[in-house]
Amino acid sequence: MKHLFFKQRHNQLALFALWLLVVFTFDSCALSYKFNGSSIDYSKIKTITISDFPNNAPLVYPPLAQNFNIALQNYFAQYTRLQPVSRNGDLQISGEITGYDLTPLAIQTSGLAGETRLTLTVKVHFVNTKNEKDNFDSSFSSSQTFSSNLMLNQVQDQLVSEMIKEIVENIYNQTVAKW
Known part of the structure; x- marks a missing residue:
């Protein structure tokens, strides 16, 4: 035992x-x-300047420019260690909102649209003062579709928020993540 x-x-x-x-x-x-998606050499690149993007789209949604500017600045603040400066940053992002458009889709037998597409387009000018090969001018767009039975003002805030998020992520990816 x-x-x-x-x-x-x-x-x-x-x-x-x-x-x-x-x-x-x-x-x-x-x-x-730790994956933050950026490929920044922090020994060379320390600052970023993000200029306000004015809304120059023919169709104007008043809070669009302010919401976009805040989202862009917050995204870079959250996902990089770059110090924001008002001028002459090592990285410089500027541009304008060039499009905010409604397009009827899915025309029904009644001749009316069954859905409507809302598209946001932003033109971006990017300068990397430490590596000029990274500089670019490009447009970024995002679209959201909603039922034509709804009024734009019923869905606009949510759709704009989703489009801004997509465009900001695309700008980040092309500027510092190099995807």
């Missing part, structure tokens, strides 16, 4: 030792990996 007790105890100790070995092995091999 005593022999059985020591054998069980020995097996428990062996399992515990094996468990400790596995834990310490994985703990010592743990990778510290």
